[in-house]
Structures are given as C-alpha cells and as structure tokens.
Amino acid sequence: MKMNYMVALAAAALLFSSCVSSKKFKKSQADYALLQTRYQTLEGSLADCNNQKAGLIQDKNELNKKIADLNREIELIKQNYTATLQQLENLSVISKQQAESIKQSLQNIGAKDAYIQTLQQQMAYKDSLNMALVMNLKGAIGNIEDEDINIKVDKGVVYIDISDKLLFKSGSYTITDRAKEVLGKVALVLKNQPDIEFMVEGHTDDVPYKGNGVLVDNWDLSVKRATTVVRLLQKEYGLDPAKMAAAGRSEYKPIAGNDTKEGKATNRRTRIVILPQLDQFFKLLEPQK
Template identity: 70%
Template sequence: MKVSYLVLAAFTTVSMISCVSSKKFKAEQARYAELNGRYDSLQNNLKGCEDAKAEEARKRAGLQSDLDALAKQLDLLKQNNTSALKQLEDLSVISSSQAESIKKSLDNIGAKDAYIQDLQAQMARKDSLNMALVMNLKGALGNMDDQDINIKVDKGVVYVDISDKLMFKSGSYSITPKAKEVLGKVATVLKAQPDIEFMVEGHTDNNELRGNIGPMKDNWDLSVMRATSVVRTLQKQYGLDPAKMAAAGRGEFKPVSDNTTSEGKAANRRTRIVILPQLDQFFKLLEKKA
C-alpha cells in the first residue's frame, strides 16, 4: 500500500508540472504570434515610406538635371559676355552707353542665376515637406489595411485615397464609425501643419442609383454629399479650419480602374483627400523675376 501511495504521488506531481509547462508554452506561442504580426506591419510601413522616397528621388533627379543644364547655359553666356566686353574695351571702340547696356545684360544674367537658385531652394523645401507629410500620414494610419487606404505623391501633390467600403455603406453618405477613426488620425496630422489647404473629392463607379435616395438623384449628388460629409466631420468633430478645406464631387468621371469588373468598380468608389500645393510661394518668385 505504501509503495502504491508513493507511485500515485509521483504521477500526480509530474502531471501538474506538465500542465503548467504546456500553458506557459501556449502563452509564449501567442506572444510570439503577436510580436510577429507587429513586425510584419512595421515592415509594410517601412516599405511604403521607402517606395514614396524613391519616387520623389526619381522626380527630383529629373528636375535637377534640367536645372543643371540651364545653369550651364547661364555660365556659358556669362563667359561670352565677359569676353566680348573685354575685347571691346581693349579696342577702345565702345561708347559709354554701349558699355552700360552690356553691364545691365550681365546684371540681368546674375539676377536670373539667383532666381534659379531660389527656385532650387523652394523645390527642395517643398519636396521635404511633402515627404515629411507622407511619412506622418503613413505613421498615423500604419495599422490600417493597405487595400483600404493609399497614400502617394504625384507631381508634387499628396493624395490620400480611402476606399468606399471603409467610408460609407452602399448608396449612403453617412460616415461609418471606422471611417471616423481614420479621419481623426488624418486630422491630427493636418492640424499639426495649419498652413496646409486640402480638397476632399467624392468618387463613384458607373452604376446608376436606383430611385431617389433622400436628396440624391444620381452619382453627381452622391459624390458631392459624401465629400461634404467628410469636410463637415473634419470641421465639427476634429476642429479643422473650414477656410482651409474644399469639397468636390467627381461622380463616376475620374475612374482609376476599369468599371467593367467588380474589382475595378471597388477601386473607383473612393474618397480622395488632395493636399493642395502652396502656389503662392511660386507666384511670389515670379513677381520677383518681373
């Protein structure tokens, strides 16, 4: 009897140790899966930022090449004018009025050179601001599905595309709770740069509305109502300055994909936030040139 009791006690102890180890192992497995998921999300965010940075670098390289060529032409003109002026002075056949005219030409070339340098500085600053804005937006929306949100820079303009299935129910312009969460994150980034102006565009596919839905008669109405719903939410719920916002409806007439497939229609049903370039800076440069 005593031997049987000892065997039973030993078996019970081993079973308890095995049970505890199994629970700990499963807990570590769950923790590993969670960390691995976070790692994959961070990797996706990093790849998006690197892609945007590479695209900006390619565009900037093209613009820099054009500016370098123009700068070389200016250097050549300077050299030719300086040489001509020196020859005329040596021959003593130049009048004072002619010398003054040539001097003004040289001064104009110098002014153009300074103008180009100013343009280069403004371009570099705008590129830096756009890249910082894209990275801030991607960081704020980093845990969102890439299929539902797309952030890109095209020709110096930042675009944020949000899918229809995330923003609204079918045929509706009422913003979903999930969409309000997204808009709140976007608003946080935009409020940090109060000088930024932006436009909210509503887009639809080419399916016609069946009957009148409230005040809406067609896709024009639907796209406009969706855009105004977004700017109204950004203003009233998140405190963005309404003077910095605009709402526009594009209807079905600015598709990004083929409307003959369900996937294409889904891509075309979107809300786009367009961060408008600050053109007044470049107009001021043009005024200086004049």
C-alpha cells in the first residue's frame, strides 16, 4: 500500500514538472515570434532608409555635377577676360574707364563663384534636415504597416502618404479613431519643428462620387478630407494654423494605375507635403551689403 502511494506521488510530480516545462516552452515560442516580427519591421525600415539615402546621394551628385560645370565656365570666362585685358593694355587702345569695367566684371565673376559655394552649402544643409525629419517621422510612426503609410524625399521635398483606409471610411470625410492615433504621431514630430510649413492634400481614385448632401464629386470629397485633417491637427494637437494649408487633388494626381483594385487603393490617400523654405534661398539672391 505504501509502495503504491509513493509511485502515485512520483507520477504526480513528473506530470506537474511536464506542465510547467510545456508552459515555459509555449511562452518562449510566443516571445520568439514577437521578436521575429519586430526584426522584420526594423529590417523593412532599414531598407527604406537606405533607399532614401541613395536618392539623396543621387540628387547631391547631380547638383555637384552642375556646380562643376559652372565652375569650369567661370574659369574659362576668367581666362578669356584676363587674356583680352592684357592684349588691350599692351596695344594701348583701352581707356581707363573700359579697364575698370572689365575689372568690375571679373569681380562679379568672383561674387558668382562665392554664391555657388554658398548655395552648395545650403543644399547640403537642407538635405541633412530632410533626412533627420524623415528618420524622426519613421521612428514616431514605426508600427504602421508599410503599405498604409509611406514617407519619402523626392527632389528635396518630404512627402508623407497615408492610406485612406487608415483615415476615412469609403466615400466619407469623417475621420476614424485609428486616424487620430496615426495623425497624433505625425503631429508630435511636426510640432517639434515650429518653422516647418506643410500642405495637406486629399486624393481619390477615379470612381465617381455617389454620395448625397453637400458633396458633388471627387473634388469636393478630396477637399473635405484635407480640411478635416487640417482641422484635427489644429484643434486636437495644437499645430499652428498659419503653418498649414489644405488642398484637394481629386483623381488627377494618381501614383498608380486605376485599372486594378490595388492601384485604386494606392491612389486613395492623404498626402502631407513639407513645403520647402524658399525664403532662405531668396535671401541668397539679395545683394550683399
């Protein structure tokens, strides 16, 4: 009898140990799956950043090529002016006033050369700011699927494309609760950059709008969606309304074909365009005092 009791006790202990091990194993499996998902997300973000970096490098290389061409042109003009001035002085057929005019032209060329150098520095600085802004936005948004939100730099302008399935129901301009989460993360980054100005653009596919009420067509729908986003950013997240603009693009700025279901879904989007600060470049054109 005692022997049977001890055997039963040992079996119970073994069974309990097995259950505990099984729970630990299942938890380890779940933790591993979570880490694997996070790894894939980070790997995708790294690929996006590398693509953005390649685009900026290409833009910079094109700018450097243009600057190099201008520098060669300036050097050729300098040589021609110098040679002409020397010939005229040797022949004693140039007046003092003419000589001064030629010298002034050479000085203007030097100023142009300095202007090009300044412009090159400003472009490099702007590229750095844009890349930092993109990285901050990607870091803030992070957990949103790639097909639902896309952040990119194109020709020195930062674009944030947000799929309408995150923001609005079909044919509606009433914002969803999920949209507030997404736009709140974007607003947090933009609010930390008070000098930034941006435009919110509404885009639709080519399916005619069939709703009732104040909206007539896709033009109206795209505009109302843009103003809804701008109003939310102002009233709920405190962004300066003087730094924002709203616009509707209707169906006329597609980024994919409207002949497939996927293409239509891509075109239904809200785009935030970080406007370039042109006043900084206009200042470069002002005469130096």
